[in-house]
Amino acid sequence: MKIEQINTKSIDEIREEMIDTVTCSKTDIFRIGEQCRTDYENMTNELKSIKQMMVKLNEEGQQLESQVLEARVMLSEVSMNFKKYSEGEVRDAYEKAHQLQMDLSINWQYKKQLLEKRDDLERRLIGLDETIDRADQLISQISVVMNYLTSDLKQVGKALENAKAKQDFGLKIIEAQEEERKRLSREIHDGPAQMLANVIMRSDLIERVYRDKGAEEAFSEVTSFKKMVRAALYEVRRIIYDLRPMALDDLGLVPTLRKYLQTIEEYHNHSKIEFVNIGIERRLPTKYEVALFRMIQESVQNALKHANACEIKVRLEITNTAITVLIKDNGAGFDTTQKKPESFGIIGMRERVDLLDGELTFDSKLGKGTAVLIHVPFIN
Secondary structure, eight states, rough: OOOGOHHHHHHHHHHHHHHHHHHHHHHHHHHHHHHHHHHHHHHHHHEEEEEEEHHHHHHHHHHHHHHHHHHHHHHHHHHHGGGGSHHHHHHHHHHHHEEEHHHHHHHHHHHHHHHHHHHHHHHHHHHHHHHHHHHHHHEEEEEEEEIIIIIIIIHHHHOOHHHHHHHHHHHHHHHHHHHHHHHHHHHHHIIIIIHHHHHHHHHHHHHHHHHHHHHHHHHHHHHHHHHHHHHHHHHHHHHHHHOOOOOOHHHHHHHHHHHHHHHHHHHHHHOOOEEOOOOOOOOOOHHHHHHHHHHHHHHHHHHHHHHOEEEEEEEEESSSEEEEEEEESSOOOOOSSOOOOOOOHHHHHHHHHTTTTTTEEEEEETEEEEEEEEEOOOOO
16 A cells, blocks of 8 residues: 555554554563662572571681681691590591592582672573663653653644654654653763762761861861752753743743843853844733743854854844844854754754744854754744
8 A cells, every 4th residue: 555545544553553552562672671670679689698508608718717727736746646535536536637628619609600690690690780771761762752652642633644754754743752852861960960979978078077177177078069959950940941931821922031141151151142132022812822932942053053153143033024034153054955854953944944934044154153044934
């Protein structure tokens, strides 16, 4: 069957079957992960017990070696002065030396078995840890697919004219969502997560400093500790602001942009960002404010991250008939005559401006910076 002949109803039926299959797969992977975690915990406890037993066996082995040495000395004494000892004393000396030697041999064998078991457990723990990580990654990826199947694909399906366009657009959504999740995960891991880990270590350090050097030194550490906590809090707020600034709903586009660009300038202290509003400062419908904020945000981030710009100018003009935004930077620029795949960010900008019946243009030259012009018609 050609893909053009597949109707929306058929696609929806296939989607329902896929949802059921993916749900079962996610449940199975979750169970595997949980079982691996249980096995990991049990093996960890067993490994701990084995290490404790090995410490005890080592101590017993040292004592046995000392006793065997003493028994050998006694046996040598009996052998050299055989006539001085009775038959019973000679027999006891031989039996004691033999028994101690047997006990030492058993001790060695037991330690050898425990060493092999310890090495085997450590290898299995490494394998389980890798399986747990892989299971977590698969569950995360399946969650993205489930989100796409249950919401995004259903909504997109109503708007697309044929299954081929639906498939292409849906895949772009999945990839864009996954890229955004990866970016957010990296930012949290490299920023707040690392800082909070340092906070825990510094708190332990303060306790030691207080015990070892007194209150004055500890107070100095507390001051440094507070700076670290403030930095972690700043990172968390910055990430939250990137996701969706609450001020956009409360104050509107212009104040939110002003605050956002000021925050970004402080974070990238090597760059200067200038914001100018030459139009009417007033509230716009939510869809305009969100779309314009995201497009400006994407343009500024591209200038900072990809073009290495140190000067960025954002000019906003709101009139009774249109909204115009110009974002200029002095970054590396690019050759507009060369065709190359657009990033997900630019694709998202084009989709947003199309939804508002607007226009998006780029003017750039290598080494001469880039200018992004956004023009959206607006009737008050």
